[in-house]
Every structure is written in structure tokens, then in C-alpha cells.
Amino acid sequence: MTDETHPSGLSRRSLIAGLAAAPALTMAATPAAAQMKSTEDEEAQARAALKDAKGTKLVILGSGAGPVPGRTRRMTSHVMVSNGAAYVVDCGLGVTNQYARTGIPFGALKSIFITHHHADHNIEYGPLLIVGWIQGMPLSVRAFGPPPLKQMTDDFLRAYKTTVDFWAEDFKMKPLVSLEVKEVSGAGPVMQDENVKVSSIVVQHPPVTPALAYRFDFKDRSIAFSGDTAPLDAVATMAKGADVLVHEAMFVPAVETYIKGQIARGRPVKLEDFMAHMKADHTPVEDVGRIAQKAGVKTLVLSHLTPAIDKLTDDKWRAAAATTFKGDIVVAHDLTVL
């Protein structure tokens, strides 16, 4: 990641570093055994929910915001399963392990979608391809996302050619040398297959252009993803009448409290500048509710949570969204199945 400077004058690296510190503290407060148990539980629950599933299912693989490793909530990724085919949306760090933990076979993986090229959404795209291939992912897998996804795919596979070739030789596998990539730059239809019709819109996530939101219309269910964005009516229009809207969400008072604490400890940022950056790029949870209400979705899933800290309880997130949204509200956790 480059240390670009935001128009506010704040370095992006310092913004990201700021959001990184808090989760480590809350993790340390959780006994290791309890942590382990809940990890096993979430996996068993997800597998049980998927085992006898009728119709299309969505699994949240990672529900945290930002490129921060080592916390309870992993980076952003999702998988949907419909008619035995799997569709991945975003590939933050952890996507491959989390996918495996659902019990969905890699042989089912049909398409991968990237919303935008921030590390918390794309950093494990290449590893998912290679480990997935070794584990039985078909060579016909397709990828969709903003440019330069084609070049990124080709460069990655070139970088790992030796690794791929060793396995191909050893296990008599057809090597993964390339895959079909469709770059998506704007609004409109993205793809259609026997299970799903996918469309996109461009959202507001400066300086990232384009950043995309996607809508998946399966035969039995419609699922929309906001991607990372400032509050946008276009997301409500895209998600109109969908069964599920997965929307990024920011809890503004908690972000403020956190950054004030950092400033008190000598961090050289201005509260106004930091919050201006966050508001230009992300959506306060109350606005998420308003957008979901306007869209008339049945279920709102709050995910890509900022800040992704355990002490912000589900009740707090839900109550904030419920001030503006009257439907079902789900606070995403890793391996939540809907």
C-alpha cells in the first residue's frame, strides 16, 4: 500500500494505522480458550446451516473494515451458494481459510467478484485462485472487477508460475495459467449464467475509482452489496426490493472516541480532518438504515464494520440502524449464514 496523501492532508497510512490499534487491545481481553471455542462454534453453526439449505444462501466470511490483521473480524469477503455453485464477493485476507471452513467445496467455485482495489477487499484474490485450484477449483472460474483486474491476474499467475508448475507436474493437474477476467468500469449488467444475473453501479469511495456495488438476482433471492461508499441514494435504487442488502457501516461516535484517545496520546492528526476523511468514504450506520428503508429491502446486513471492535455490541449497531430502518437487521459476524 502506498502512503498516498488524502486531499485533507492526512496520510492514508496514518489513517489506517490509527484504526489498527484498538482491536488488538480488545482481543487481548478475551481468554484464548473462549476465543477458540467460539471459533469452533461459528464453524459448526455455519456448516449446519448450509448442510440442509434449501435455496440460495449467503455466508459472511469476513465482516471487519480495513486492512487490519489479527482481530476477531476478518477482512471483507462473502460467498453465496445457489444450486450448488459458489460466488465469492471480495477477497480480503482470510478469504481462502474462511471459504474452506464453510465446507463449500472449491470445486463449486464459479465466479469471483471484486468491489474495489483496496487491500481489505482484494489482497487474497491471487492466493484464493492458487490454493483453490490445488483444492479442485475448476479452470473455468471467472473473475469480475474494476481495472486493472486482468493485469493483476496475469501478473500474479506469472509470479507463481513455478509454484503452479510443481503441483501440475506432481499431481498431473492441468496448470492454472490464466482465467477469464471481465473488467467492470461502470453501471449496468455484469454477467448472467444459469443461476444468477449480476449488475453493478459505481459508488463513492475517493480516491478509489471505480469502486463498485453489485446486485445478484438469483431465481429465488436477490442480494445486494454496497461495497465501500459514502451514503448514496444510487445504492437504494440498485437494491430496490432486494431480499438482502449487505451494507458497510460506520459507528461515528465510536470512531470519534477512538481517534480522540489517539490524539490525547500524541498522535499528530486533527479530529476534524480524520472525521472528514471517514465521512467522505464511508456510511454512518443511521444513513445505512435510511438507504435500506428507501430500497425497501427485507433484511439489512450491517457489515464491513468501522470500527471493527468487539466492545461495540450488536445491540448498539442494531439500535442505531433501527432509528431509520424498520425491517430485519442482522449485525454480521464471520461465518454468519443467511
Ligand SMILES: [Zn+2]
Ligand atoms: Zn474496505
Ligand SMILES: [Zn+2]
Ligand atoms: Zn475501501
